[in-house]
Amino acid sequence: MTNQQIHLVSRPRGAASLENFALVEAPVPALGDGQVLVRHHYLSLDPYMRGRMDDAKSYAPPQPLNAVMLGGTVGEVVASRHVAYAAGDMVVGSGGWQQFSIVDAGKPGVLRKVDATHVPLQAYLGVVGMPGVTAWYGLTQICKPTPGKTIIVSAASGAVGGVVGQLARARGCRAVGIAGGADKCSYVLNELDFDACVDYKAHKDPKSLYAALKEATPDGVESSFENVGGPVMDAVMARMDAFGRVAACGMISGYDGEPIPMKDPMRIVKSRLTIVGFIVSEHMEFWPEALKELGARVTAGTLKYRESVAQGLEKAPEAFLGLLKGRNFGKQIVKLV
Amino acid sequence: MTNQQIHLVSRPRGAASLENFALVEAPVPALGDGQVLVRHHYLSLDPYMRGRMDDAKSYAPPQPLNAVMLGGTVGEVVASRHVAYAAGDMVVGSGGWQQFSIVDAGKPGVLRKVDATHVPLQAYLGVVGMPGVTAWYGLTQICKPTPGKTIIVSAASGAVGGVVGQLARARGCRAVGIAGGADKCSYVLNELDFDACVDYKAHKDPKSLYAALKEATPDGVESSFENVGGPVMDAVMARMDAFGRVAACGMISGYDGEPIPMKDPMRIVKSRLTIVGFIVSEHMEFWPEALKELGARVTAGTLKYRESVAQGLEKAPEAFLGLLKGRNFGKQIVKLV
Numbered sequence: 001m002t003n004q005q006i007h008l009v010s011r012p013r014g015a016a017s018l019e020n021f022a023l024v025e026a027p028v029p030a031l032g033d034g035q036v037l038v039r040h041h042y043l044s045l046d047p048y049m050r051g052r053m054d055d056a057k058s059y060a061p062p063q064p065l066n067a068v069m070l071g072g073t074v075g076e077v078v079a080s081r082h083v084a085y086a087a088g089d090m091v092v093g094s095g096g097w098q099q100f101s102i103v104d105a106g107k108p109g110v111l112r113k114v115d116a117t118h119v120p121l122q123a124y125l126g127v128v129g130m131p132g133v134t135a136w137y138g139l140t141q142i143c144k145p146t147p148g149k150t151i152i153v154s155a156a157s158g159a160v161g162g163v164v165g166q167l168a169r170a171r172g173c174r175a176v177g178i179a180g181g182a183d184k185c186s187y188v189l190n191e192l193d194f195d196a197c198v199d200y201k202a203h204k205d206p207k208s209l210y211a212a213l214k215e216a217t218p219d220g221v222e223s224s225f226e227n228v229g230g231p232v233m234d235a236v237m238a239r240m241d242a243f244g245r246v247a248a249c250g251m252i253s254g255y256d257g258e259p260i261p262m263k264d265p266m267r268i269v270k271s272r273l274t275i276v277g278f279i280v281s282e283h284m285e286f287w288p289e290a291l292k293e294l295g296a297r298v299t300a301g302t303l304k305y306r307e308s309v310a311q312g313l314e315k316a317p318e319a320f321l322g323l324l325k326g327r328n329f330g331k332q333i334v335k336l337v
Numbered sequence: 338m339t340n341q342q343i344h345l346v347s348r349p350r351g352a353a354s355l356e357n358f359a360l361v362e363a364p365v366p367a368l369g370d371g372q373v374l375v376r377h378h379y380l381s382l383d384p385y386m387r388g389r390m391d392d393a394k395s396y397a398p399p400q401p402l403n404a405v406m407l408g409g410t411v412g413e414v415v416a417s418r419h420v421a422y423a424a425g426d427m428v429v430g431s432g433g434w435q436q437f438s439i440v441d442a443g444k445p446g447v448l449r450k451v452d453a454t455h456v457p458l459q460a461y462l463g464v465v466g467m468p469g470v471t472a473w474y475g476l477t478q479i480c481k482p483t484p485g486k487t488i489i490v491s492a493a494s495g496a497v498g499g500v501v502g503q504l505a506r507a508r509g510c511r512a513v514g515i516a517g518g519a520d521k522c523s524y525v526l527n528e529l530d531f532d533a534c535v536d537y538k539a540h541k542d543p544k545s546l547y548a549a550l551k552e553a554t555p556d557g558v559e560s561s562f563e564n565v566g567g568p569v570m571d572a573v574m575a576r577m578d579a580f581g582r583v584a585a586c587g588m589i590s591g592y593d594g595e596p597i598p599m600k601d602p603m604r605i606v607k608s609r610l611t612i613v614g615f616i617v618s619e620h621m622e623f624w625p626e627a628l629k630e631l632g633a634r635v636t637a638g639t640l641k642y643r644e645s646v647a648q649g650l651e652k653a654p655e656a657f658l659g660l661l662k663g664r665n666f667g668k669q670i671v672k673l674v
């Protein structure tokens with residue numbers, strides 16, 4: 001049996017490009033004892049992957065060269081030599097950018113059986129998966145929003161941002177999104193039911209962006225869930241209340257090139273802000289509680305989400321590069337089956 | 338009786354200059370009921386004053402134009418119409434840049450009697466005053482250093498930084514200072530007994546500064562007490578351990594002109610940092626405990642400090658401008674009597 005894979009074959013110099021990736025065919029090895037063969041139905045594409053393409057110090061080691069791109073997957077067990085799994089089981093794991101993966105199923109945390117009847121399988125890569133838990137954790141453990149107060153969410157139509165705003169609204173907060181383009185803003189406002197949404201692409205000038213944000217947050221801003229960085233973050237920082245809290249989840253605007261500075265860090269002192277960077281995989285103790293709420297809300301239809309679906313493994317690099325440029329709309333996944 | 342005062346007469350455009358200040362003479366009014374007349378012995382000059390010279394949103398309202406510059410003072414009660422004070426009492430307060438002040442002594446927090454026998458009077462403006470408590474608060478409530486771990490302190494020879502490092506050492510930590518010039522570094526190392534000190538002026542290039550800091554912190558950096566901002570802060574951020582804590586006290590390098598950016602804020606996420614901005618006057622509940630430790634250590638001779646003393650009220654503006662450029666060495670005060 002042949003397994004198609006996407007390898008990282010070179011590291012980006014500046015922006016990532018298609019040439020950094022290659023489609024490779026490899027045989028599927030025989031299963032060892034305790035192993036499970038998973039056929040991937042969907043791959044997850046996530047902003048954090050860009051950081052791992054660089055050979056730089058970060059919270060995780062770099063993605064190795066000439067190896068399968070790492071990443072989350074959902075799929076079906078097609079063969080098992082582990083007692084806890086059987087063919088037909090639907091599972092979420094970290095199979096990477098390939099059609100099949102072989103998993104040492106006994107290792108803790110590498111594979112989890114999921115119920116794909118009440119929740120669509122691919123949602124375990126998004127709203128009921130890592131991005132959803134990221135939203136839940138940053139909101140409840142860092143932003144700690146007070147009912148009636150305002151939270152700003154950047155990349156508000158994205159896999160994380162969309163969940164942050166809806167969970168905040170469910171807790172009685174005023175959720176103000178920032179997104180790129182009229183379509184995304186309309187979706188954030190009308191589908192995700194945020195209280196307001198600012199289109200940063202319509203405000204290229206920092207003063208204009210600040211003015212729009214000010215209009216959208218007349219009562220100030222208690223907390224911010226930061227996914228973007230750069231001028232968007234600068235504008236948000238200038239709107240924060242005294243003692244405001246910022247959950248720093250990511251700064252995608254600077255991933256694909258030089259770091260983008262924070263214009264006026266003295267605001268941290270002036271507004272006595274608390275900024276907390278976090279990585280959700282380091283807080284596994286919160287996942288059960290988070291997944292319970294997220295799953296229940298998706299089942300009940302009170303947590304909405306949207307997916308950009310690329311068709312076929314060979315489209316993964318292009319879809320990933322589009323994600324870095326904000327061309328996706330909601331959670332970016334790749335459909336393999 | 339005539340009272341000499343320094344007024345703010347214009348707001349800086351860019352860097353502050355002598356022209357922003359004027360020496361003014363005014364009569365001392367008669368004392369009202371409940372009021373106290375204080376003759377100032379020393380004025381405090383502090384970096385925060387620069388922010389108040391601008392007409393910009395911050396944690397405190399701007400310094401009014403054509404009014405006495407605000408600021409901390411120590412002095413002697415020369416006349417009293419308040420039952421709790423008598424002529425001869427030594428007091429610390431916020432009398433501003435002038436020879437005398439009249440204080441509504443019944444208002445909470447405006448005046449405090451001090452013991453000037455065990456602790457020199459002017460120390461209540463520094464090591465046993467606002468700067469000392471700032472150091473104590475940021476260290477114990479934000480940096481929360483673990484014995485054996487490393488803390489970096491910028492402006493380490495200054496009124497705040499010098500106290501941070503000594504208190505950290507007393508708690509079993511490794512204290513690494515950053516200061517400008519060989520004299521200051523020698524003082525930090527040999528007098529204040531820090532474990533290491535990096536001279537940022539000897540490392541104009543960011544890579545060189547980072548390398549020096551790396552050499553001084555071979556076991557990483559658990560926390561940082563940030564007084565400076567700019568390239569110094571950038572270098573410190575790059576040295577922080579995962580889950581490191583940064584007490585953001587001030588960023589003096591950017592006070593006297595355009596804000597200086599933080600070069601790579603994504604480090605907050607990558608290293609999962611917590612950065613907390615604070616203003617010590619908002620945490621009055623900690624002052625008694627802090628002042629108790631600071632006073633005891635000064636009395637015991639285990640907390641050292643240094644003062645730059647300008648002579649005469651008319652020298653206050655020049656001394657203040659020097660402070661913004663790092664020309665002071667230790668706590669900057671002005672001697673009036």
